[in-house]
Amino acid sequence: MSLLLSPLTLRGTTFRNRIWLAPMCQYSAADDGLPNDWHLAHLGARAVGGFGLVLTEAAAIVPEGRISPQDVGIWNDDQVAAWHRITDFLRARGARSGIQLAHAGRKASTYRFDEGRGTVPADQGGWTAVGPTADPFAGYDAPHQLSEAEILAVPGQFAAAARRALAAGFDVVEVHAAHGYLLHQFLSPLSNSRTDRWGGDLAARAQLLLDTVDAVRAVLPDTSPLLVRVSATDWTDGGLTGEDTAVVAGWLREHGVDLVDVSTGGNVHASIPVGPGYQVPFARQVRDTGIASGAVGLITTPHQAEKVLSEGEADVVLLGRPALFDPSWPLRAARELGDDTPTLAYHWGTPQVEVLPGQPTGWAAQYARGSWD
Numbered sequence: 001m002s003l004l005l006s007p008l009t010l011r012g013t014t015f016r017n018r019i020w021l022a023p024m025c026q027y028s029a030a031d032d033g034l035p036n037d038w039h040l041a042h043l044g045a046r047a048v049g050g051f052g053l054v055l056t057e058a059a060a061i062v063p064e065g066r067i068s069p070q071d072v073g074i075w076n077d078d079q080v081a082a083w084h085r086i087t088d089f090l091r092a093r094g095a096r097s098g099i100q101l102a103h104a105g106r107k108a109s110t111y112r113f114d115e116g117r118g119t120v121p122a123d124q125g126g127w128t129a130v131g132p133t134a135d136p137f138a139g140y141d142a143p144h145q146l147s148e149a150e151i152l153a154v155p156g157q158f159a160a161a162a163r164r165a166l167a168a169g170f171d172v173v174e175v176h177a178a179h180g181y182l183l184h185q186f187l188s189p190l191s192n193s194r195t196d197r198w199g200g201d202l203a204a205r206a207q208l209l210l211d212t213v214d215a216v217r218a219v220l221p222d223t224s225p226l227l228v229r230v231s232a233t234d235w236t237d238g239g240l241t242g243e244d245t246a247v248v249a250g251w252l253r254e255h256g257v258d259l260v261d262v263s264t265g266g267n268v269h270a271s272i273p274v275g276p277g278y279q280v281p282f283a284r285q286v287r288d289t290g291i292a293s294g295a296v297g298l299i300t301t302p303h304q305a306e307k308v309l310s311e312g313e314a315d316v317v318l319l320g321r322p323a324l325f326d327p328s329w330p331l332r333a334a335r336e337l338g339d340d341t342p343t344l345a346y347h348w349g350t351p352q353v354e355v356l357p358g359q360p361t362g363w364a365a366q367y368a369r370g371s372w373d
Protein backbone atom coordinates (compact mmCIF):
# COMPACT_ATOMS: atom_id res chain seq x y z
CA MET A 1 0.00 0.00 0.00
CA SER A 2 1.15 3.55 -0.68
CA LEU A 3 2.12 5.76 2.24
CA LEU A 4 -0.47 8.24 1.05
CA LEU A 5 -3.31 5.76 1.60
CA SER A 6 -1.85 4.33 4.82
CA PRO A 7 -3.55 5.14 8.12
CA LEU A 8 -1.92 7.53 10.55
CA THR A 9 -2.49 7.67 14.30
CA LEU A 10 -1.89 10.82 16.31
CA ARG A 11 -2.54 10.39 20.03
CA GLY A 12 -5.47 7.94 20.10
CA THR A 13 -7.00 9.14 16.85
CA THR A 14 -6.52 7.18 13.63
CA PHE A 15 -6.96 8.81 10.22
CA ARG A 16 -7.75 6.42 7.39
CA ASN A 17 -5.09 8.02 5.18
CA ARG A 18 -2.67 10.92 4.92
CA ILE A 19 -4.59 13.01 2.39
CA TRP A 20 -6.20 15.86 4.26
CA LEU A 21 -8.48 18.61 3.05
CA ALA A 22 -6.87 22.03 3.55
CA PRO A 23 -8.98 24.69 5.24
CA MET A 24 -10.69 26.87 2.64
CA CYS A 25 -12.99 29.83 3.27
CA GLN A 26 -16.27 29.36 1.45
CA TYR A 27 -17.65 32.90 1.95
CA SER A 28 -21.02 31.22 2.19
CA ALA A 29 -22.37 31.94 5.66
CA ALA A 30 -24.89 34.65 6.38
CA ASP A 31 -23.69 37.25 8.87
CA ASP A 32 -24.59 34.91 11.76
CA GLY A 33 -21.52 32.71 11.19
CA LEU A 34 -23.71 29.60 10.87
CA PRO A 35 -22.55 26.77 8.60
CA ASN A 36 -25.36 25.73 6.29
CA ASP A 37 -26.22 23.27 3.52
CA TRP A 38 -23.35 24.56 1.39
CA HIS A 39 -20.83 23.62 4.08
CA LEU A 40 -22.47 20.22 4.54
CA ALA A 41 -22.31 19.53 0.80
CA HIS A 42 -18.79 20.94 0.35
CA LEU A 43 -17.22 19.15 3.33
CA GLY A 44 -19.43 16.08 2.95
CA ALA A 45 -18.43 15.57 -0.68
CA ARG A 46 -14.77 15.49 0.34
CA ALA A 47 -15.51 12.92 3.05
CA VAL A 48 -17.27 10.79 0.45
CA GLY A 49 -14.29 11.42 -1.83
CA GLY A 50 -11.98 9.73 0.64
CA PHE A 51 -10.12 12.47 2.53
CA GLY A 52 -8.67 11.21 5.80
CA LEU A 53 -9.25 14.48 7.62
CA VAL A 54 -11.78 17.04 6.47
CA LEU A 55 -10.79 20.41 7.89
CA THR A 56 -13.23 23.28 7.91
CA GLU A 57 -12.38 26.73 6.73
CA ALA A 58 -11.22 29.32 9.27
CA ALA A 59 -13.99 29.36 11.88
CA ALA A 60 -13.99 32.53 13.95
CA ILE A 61 -13.70 32.18 17.71
CA VAL A 62 -15.40 35.56 18.22
CA PRO A 63 -17.52 37.59 15.75
CA GLU A 64 -14.84 40.26 15.32
CA GLY A 65 -12.34 37.52 14.46
CA ARG A 66 -14.04 36.75 11.14
CA ILE A 67 -12.05 37.55 8.01
CA SER A 68 -15.16 38.50 6.06
CA PRO A 69 -18.78 38.92 7.17
CA GLN A 70 -19.54 35.68 5.26
CA ASP A 71 -17.20 33.53 7.40
CA VAL A 72 -18.42 30.74 9.63
CA GLY A 73 -17.90 30.82 13.40
CA ILE A 74 -17.84 28.72 16.53
CA TRP A 75 -18.66 31.37 19.11
CA ASN A 76 -22.20 30.28 20.10
CA ASP A 77 -24.40 27.24 20.67
CA ASP A 78 -26.47 27.66 17.49
CA GLN A 79 -23.24 27.19 15.56
CA VAL A 80 -22.43 24.09 17.64
CA ALA A 81 -25.73 22.51 16.57
CA ALA A 82 -25.21 23.44 12.93
CA TRP A 83 -21.67 22.00 12.93
CA HIS A 84 -22.90 18.83 14.62
CA ARG A 85 -25.04 17.94 11.65
CA ILE A 86 -21.91 18.19 9.49
CA THR A 87 -19.53 16.25 11.78
CA ASP A 88 -22.13 13.45 12.03
CA PHE A 89 -22.09 13.13 8.25
CA LEU A 90 -18.28 13.21 8.02
CA ARG A 91 -17.95 10.50 10.69
CA ALA A 92 -20.53 8.29 8.96
CA ARG A 93 -18.41 8.50 5.81
CA GLY A 94 -15.24 7.41 7.63
CA ALA A 95 -13.50 10.77 7.64
CA ARG A 96 -12.12 12.50 10.68
CA SER A 97 -13.42 16.01 11.14
CA GLY A 98 -11.33 19.02 12.10
CA ILE A 99 -12.13 22.66 12.69
CA GLN A 100 -9.71 25.49 12.11
CA LEU A 101 -10.06 27.95 15.00
CA ALA A 102 -9.25 31.43 13.81
CA HIS A 103 -9.00 35.07 14.76
CA ALA A 104 -8.23 37.35 11.86
CA GLY A 105 -6.86 40.22 13.97
CA ARG A 106 -6.00 43.25 11.84
CA LYS A 107 -7.06 41.38 8.67
CA ALA A 108 -10.67 41.07 9.87
CA SER A 109 -13.74 42.72 8.35
CA THR A 110 -12.55 42.45 4.77
CA TYR A 111 -14.57 42.13 1.62
CA ARG A 112 -15.34 38.80 0.08
CA PHE A 113 -12.78 38.51 -2.75
CA ASP A 114 -15.34 39.24 -5.48
CA GLU A 115 -16.97 42.18 -3.69
CA GLY A 116 -14.09 44.57 -3.13
CA ARG A 117 -10.71 45.21 -1.56
CA GLY A 118 -9.79 46.39 1.92
CA THR A 119 -11.92 46.92 4.99
CA VAL A 120 -15.72 46.63 4.98
CA PRO A 121 -17.09 49.78 6.69
CA ALA A 122 -19.54 49.57 9.59
CA ASP A 123 -22.48 50.75 7.48
CA GLN A 124 -21.96 47.73 5.21
CA GLY A 125 -21.79 45.20 8.05
CA GLY A 126 -18.09 45.62 8.92
CA TRP A 127 -16.43 46.29 12.27
CA THR A 128 -13.18 47.63 13.74
CA ALA A 129 -10.42 45.04 13.58
CA VAL A 130 -7.86 44.51 16.34
CA GLY A 131 -4.12 43.86 16.20
CA PRO A 132 -0.89 43.79 18.20
CA THR A 133 -0.43 47.43 17.25
CA ALA A 134 -2.42 50.01 15.32
CA ASP A 135 -0.31 49.32 12.20
CA PRO A 136 -2.64 48.18 9.41
CA PHE A 137 -2.13 45.46 6.86
CA ALA A 138 -1.35 47.45 3.71
CA GLY A 139 -4.59 48.62 2.09
CA TYR A 140 -6.75 47.97 5.17
CA ASP A 141 -8.01 50.31 7.90
CA ALA A 142 -5.89 50.73 11.04
CA PRO A 143 -6.89 48.25 13.75
CA HIS A 144 -7.48 48.92 17.42
CA GLN A 145 -4.29 48.06 19.36
CA LEU A 146 -5.09 45.30 21.84
CA SER A 147 -4.59 46.21 25.49
CA GLU A 148 -2.89 43.86 27.97
CA ALA A 149 -6.29 42.76 29.29
CA GLU A 150 -7.60 42.13 25.77
CA ILE A 151 -4.52 40.05 24.91
CA LEU A 152 -4.93 38.01 28.08
CA ALA A 153 -8.50 37.17 27.02
CA VAL A 154 -7.47 35.64 23.67
CA PRO A 155 -6.31 32.17 24.88
CA GLY A 156 -9.57 31.76 26.79
CA GLN A 157 -11.55 32.67 23.67
CA PHE A 158 -9.71 29.98 21.70
CA ALA A 159 -10.27 27.48 24.53
CA ALA A 160 -14.00 28.25 24.70
CA ALA A 161 -14.20 27.71 20.95
CA ALA A 162 -12.32 24.41 21.30
CA ARG A 163 -14.80 23.30 23.97
CA ARG A 164 -17.65 24.11 21.58
CA ALA A 165 -15.85 22.27 18.79
CA LEU A 166 -15.78 19.14 20.94
CA ALA A 167 -19.48 19.59 21.70
CA ALA A 168 -20.06 19.86 17.96
CA GLY A 169 -18.41 16.46 17.45
CA PHE A 170 -15.08 17.49 15.92
CA ASP A 171 -12.21 15.00 16.31
CA VAL A 172 -9.43 17.51 15.76
CA VAL A 173 -8.77 21.18 16.38
CA GLU A 174 -6.35 23.28 14.34
CA VAL A 175 -5.22 26.64 15.70
CA HIS A 176 -4.73 29.09 12.84
CA ALA A 177 -1.44 30.90 13.40
CA ALA A 178 -0.67 31.53 9.72
CA HIS A 179 -1.47 33.83 6.80
CA GLY A 180 -1.13 37.12 8.66
CA TYR A 181 -3.98 36.52 11.09
CA LEU A 182 -3.86 37.45 14.77
CA LEU A 183 -1.44 34.84 16.13
CA HIS A 184 0.88 35.25 13.14
CA GLN A 185 0.68 39.03 13.60
CA PHE A 186 2.08 38.56 17.12
CA LEU A 187 4.74 36.07 15.95
CA SER A 188 6.18 38.18 13.16
CA PRO A 189 8.49 41.14 13.80
CA LEU A 190 6.96 42.78 10.72
CA SER A 191 3.61 43.22 12.49
CA ASN A 192 4.58 43.16 16.16
CA SER A 193 6.60 46.15 17.36
CA ARG A 194 5.18 46.03 20.88
CA THR A 195 7.61 47.03 23.59
CA ASP A 196 5.85 45.20 26.44
CA ARG A 197 6.17 41.47 27.23
CA TRP A 198 4.23 40.48 24.06
CA GLY A 199 6.85 41.95 21.73
CA GLY A 200 10.61 41.79 21.28
CA ASP A 201 12.48 38.53 20.72
CA LEU A 202 11.00 35.37 19.20
CA ALA A 203 10.08 33.94 22.61
CA ALA A 204 8.12 37.08 23.54
CA ARG A 205 6.37 37.19 20.17
CA ALA A 206 5.49 33.49 20.44
CA GLN A 207 4.04 33.85 23.94
CA LEU A 208 0.46 34.49 22.83
CA LEU A 209 0.55 31.44 20.54
CA LEU A 210 1.97 29.24 23.30
CA ASP A 211 -0.54 30.53 25.87
CA THR A 212 -3.29 29.81 23.34
CA VAL A 213 -1.99 26.30 22.69
CA ASP A 214 -1.84 25.64 26.45
CA ALA A 215 -5.41 26.85 26.93
CA VAL A 216 -6.73 24.76 24.03
CA ARG A 217 -4.74 21.66 24.97
CA ALA A 218 -6.17 21.89 28.48
CA VAL A 219 -9.75 21.44 27.24
CA LEU A 220 -9.02 18.65 24.74
CA PRO A 221 -9.08 15.00 25.80
CA ASP A 222 -5.70 13.25 25.70
CA THR A 223 -6.83 11.36 22.60
CA SER A 224 -7.61 14.51 20.56
CA PRO A 225 -4.82 15.69 18.30
CA LEU A 226 -4.01 19.39 18.28
CA LEU A 227 -2.73 20.92 15.06
CA VAL A 228 -1.28 24.37 14.50
CA ARG A 229 -1.03 26.00 11.08
CA VAL A 230 1.95 28.33 10.70
CA SER A 231 3.36 30.52 8.01
CA ALA A 232 6.95 29.31 8.12
CA THR A 233 8.32 32.39 6.40
CA ASP A 234 7.16 35.92 5.67
CA TRP A 235 9.22 35.79 2.44
CA THR A 236 10.51 39.25 3.45
CA ASP A 237 13.81 40.51 4.87
CA GLY A 238 13.43 41.10 8.58
CA GLY A 239 10.42 38.79 8.80
CA LEU A 240 9.91 35.27 10.11
CA THR A 241 12.22 32.63 8.62
CA GLY A 242 12.15 28.86 8.33
CA GLU A 243 14.78 28.76 11.10
CA ASP A 244 12.56 30.81 13.43
CA THR A 245 9.67 28.49 12.66
CA ALA A 246 11.76 25.40 13.43
CA VAL A 247 12.41 26.89 16.88
CA VAL A 248 8.71 27.65 17.36
CA ALA A 249 7.86 24.09 16.25
CA GLY A 250 10.06 22.73 19.05
CA TRP A 251 8.15 24.85 21.55
CA LEU A 252 4.82 23.75 20.10
CA ARG A 253 5.84 20.11 20.56
CA GLU A 254 6.74 20.77 24.20
CA HIS A 255 3.32 22.38 24.66
CA GLY A 256 1.39 19.34 23.41
CA VAL A 257 0.90 20.10 19.72
CA ASP A 258 0.84 16.93 17.61
CA LEU A 259 1.32 18.21 14.07
CA VAL A 260 2.35 21.49 12.49
CA ASP A 261 0.59 22.30 9.23
CA VAL A 262 3.20 24.30 7.34
CA SER A 263 2.10 27.10 5.04
CA THR A 264 3.84 30.41 4.34
CA GLY A 265 3.22 34.11 3.78
CA GLY A 266 0.18 36.32 4.17
CA ASN A 267 1.38 38.80 6.78
CA VAL A 268 2.78 41.39 4.38
CA HIS A 269 2.68 41.76 0.63
CA ALA A 270 5.68 39.79 -0.63
CA SER A 271 7.08 38.24 -3.76
CA ILE A 272 6.70 34.47 -3.35
CA PRO A 273 8.54 31.96 -5.58
CA VAL A 274 5.44 29.88 -6.23
CA GLY A 275 5.89 26.50 -7.93
CA PRO A 276 5.05 22.83 -7.45
CA GLY A 277 5.49 21.87 -3.79
CA TYR A 278 7.15 25.21 -3.02
CA GLN A 279 6.36 25.05 0.69
CA VAL A 280 7.42 21.42 1.18
CA PRO A 281 11.01 22.27 2.30
CA PHE A 282 9.54 24.21 5.23
CA ALA A 283 7.46 21.17 6.25
CA ARG A 284 10.68 19.15 6.24
CA GLN A 285 12.48 21.76 8.32
CA VAL A 286 9.69 21.54 10.92
CA ARG A 287 9.60 17.72 10.81
CA ASP A 288 13.36 17.58 11.38
CA THR A 289 12.77 19.11 14.83
CA GLY A 290 10.91 15.94 15.86
CA ILE A 291 7.26 16.92 15.42
CA ALA A 292 4.91 15.62 12.73
CA SER A 293 4.33 18.04 9.88
CA GLY A 294 1.85 18.61 7.09
CA ALA A 295 2.89 19.85 3.65
CA VAL A 296 0.57 22.06 1.62
CA GLY A 297 0.75 24.18 -1.50
CA LEU A 298 0.67 23.12 -5.13
CA ILE A 299 0.77 19.43 -4.39
CA THR A 300 -1.41 18.30 -7.23
CA THR A 301 -0.68 14.72 -8.32
CA PRO A 302 -0.79 11.46 -6.37
CA HIS A 303 2.79 10.54 -7.29
CA GLN A 304 4.06 13.97 -6.24
CA ALA A 305 2.20 13.63 -2.93
CA GLU A 306 3.49 10.10 -2.36
CA LYS A 307 7.06 11.33 -2.95
CA VAL A 308 6.66 14.05 -0.30
CA LEU A 309 5.80 11.35 2.22
CA SER A 310 8.24 8.66 1.06
CA GLU A 311 11.16 11.11 1.14
CA GLY A 312 10.30 11.98 4.74
CA GLU A 313 9.44 15.60 4.04
CA ALA A 314 6.08 15.48 5.83
CA ASP A 315 3.68 13.07 7.54
CA VAL A 316 0.58 14.18 5.68
CA VAL A 317 -0.28 16.30 2.66
CA LEU A 318 -3.07 18.85 2.62
CA LEU A 319 -4.84 19.73 -0.59
CA GLY A 320 -6.69 22.95 -1.21
CA ARG A 321 -7.41 24.02 -4.75
CA PRO A 322 -6.88 20.56 -6.29
CA ALA A 323 -9.76 19.38 -4.10
CA LEU A 324 -12.15 22.10 -5.22
CA PHE A 325 -12.87 20.66 -8.64
CA ASP A 326 -11.90 17.12 -7.69
CA PRO A 327 -13.63 16.22 -4.43
CA SER A 328 -12.74 12.56 -4.96
CA TRP A 329 -9.00 13.25 -5.32
CA PRO A 330 -8.14 10.56 -2.71
CA LEU A 331 -10.21 7.93 -4.54
CA ARG A 332 -8.46 8.84 -7.77
CA ALA A 333 -5.08 8.72 -5.98
CA ALA A 334 -5.85 5.25 -4.68
CA ARG A 335 -6.65 4.13 -8.19
CA GLU A 336 -3.48 5.64 -9.63
CA LEU A 337 -1.28 4.22 -6.87
CA GLY A 338 -2.87 0.78 -7.07
CA ASP A 339 -4.60 0.82 -3.70
CA ASP A 340 -8.13 -0.17 -2.79
CA THR A 341 -10.88 2.42 -2.92
CA PRO A 342 -13.16 1.63 -0.04
CA THR A 343 -16.25 3.66 -0.88
CA LEU A 344 -18.98 1.15 -1.73
CA ALA A 345 -21.28 3.52 -3.57
CA TYR A 346 -18.43 4.54 -5.90
CA HIS A 347 -17.23 0.98 -6.41
CA TRP A 348 -17.73 1.20 -10.16
CA GLY A 349 -15.41 4.17 -10.44
CA THR A 350 -12.35 2.02 -9.99
CA PRO A 351 -10.77 -0.13 -12.68
CA GLN A 352 -9.57 -2.75 -10.20
CA VAL A 353 -13.00 -4.20 -9.53
CA GLU A 354 -13.56 -7.81 -10.38
CA VAL A 355 -16.95 -8.23 -11.96
CA LEU A 356 -17.09 -12.01 -11.61
CA PRO A 357 -14.33 -14.37 -10.48
CA GLY A 358 -12.18 -15.22 -13.46
CA GLN A 359 -13.68 -12.51 -15.64
CA PRO A 360 -11.70 -9.53 -16.94
CA THR A 361 -11.42 -6.73 -14.42
CA GLY A 362 -11.67 -3.00 -14.55
CA TRP A 363 -13.16 -0.71 -17.11
CA ALA A 364 -12.87 -3.31 -19.85
CA ALA A 365 -14.95 -5.70 -17.81
CA GLN A 366 -17.63 -3.13 -17.16
CA TYR A 367 -17.96 -2.37 -20.85
CA ALA A 368 -17.82 -6.08 -21.72
CA ARG A 369 -20.60 -6.75 -19.24
CA GLY A 370 -22.59 -3.98 -20.87
CA SER A 371 -25.13 -3.57 -18.12
CA TRP A 372 -25.23 -0.94 -15.43
CA ASP A 373 -27.15 -1.07 -12.20
Ligand SMILES: Cc1cc2nc3c(=O)[nH]c(=O)nc-3n(C[C@H](O)[C@H](O)[C@H](O)COP(=O)(O)O)c2cc1C
Pocket (backbone or CB within 6 Å): 022, 023, 024, 025, 026, 056, 057, 058, 100, 176, 178, 179, 229, 263, 296, 297, 298, 299, 318, 319, 320, 321, 322
Ligand atom coordinates in the same frame (compact mmCIF):
# COMPACT_ATOMS: atom_id res chain seq x y z
C1 LIG B 1 -10.60 29.62 -1.62
C2 LIG B 1 -9.52 29.43 -0.60
C3 LIG B 1 -9.78 29.68 0.74
C4 LIG B 1 -8.78 29.47 1.71
N1 LIG B 1 -9.09 29.63 3.03
C5 LIG B 1 -8.19 29.27 3.98
C6 LIG B 1 -8.55 29.24 5.35
O1 LIG B 1 -9.70 29.46 5.74
N2 LIG B 1 -7.59 28.92 6.24
C7 LIG B 1 -6.30 28.61 5.86
O2 LIG B 1 -5.45 28.33 6.70
N3 LIG B 1 -5.96 28.62 4.55
C8 LIG B 1 -6.87 28.90 3.62
N4 LIG B 1 -6.54 28.81 2.30
C9 LIG B 1 -5.22 28.29 1.91
C10 LIG B 1 -5.28 26.77 1.67
O3 LIG B 1 -5.59 26.07 2.86
C11 LIG B 1 -3.94 26.24 1.11
O4 LIG B 1 -2.95 26.43 2.09
C12 LIG B 1 -3.53 26.95 -0.18
O5 LIG B 1 -4.60 27.04 -1.08
C13 LIG B 1 -2.37 26.24 -0.86
O6 LIG B 1 -2.70 24.89 -1.12
P1 LIG B 1 -3.20 24.41 -2.60
O7 LIG B 1 -2.11 24.74 -3.57
O8 LIG B 1 -3.40 22.91 -2.43
O9 LIG B 1 -4.46 25.13 -2.90
C14 LIG B 1 -7.51 29.05 1.31
C15 LIG B 1 -7.24 28.81 -0.04
C16 LIG B 1 -8.24 28.99 -1.00
C17 LIG B 1 -7.93 28.66 -2.44
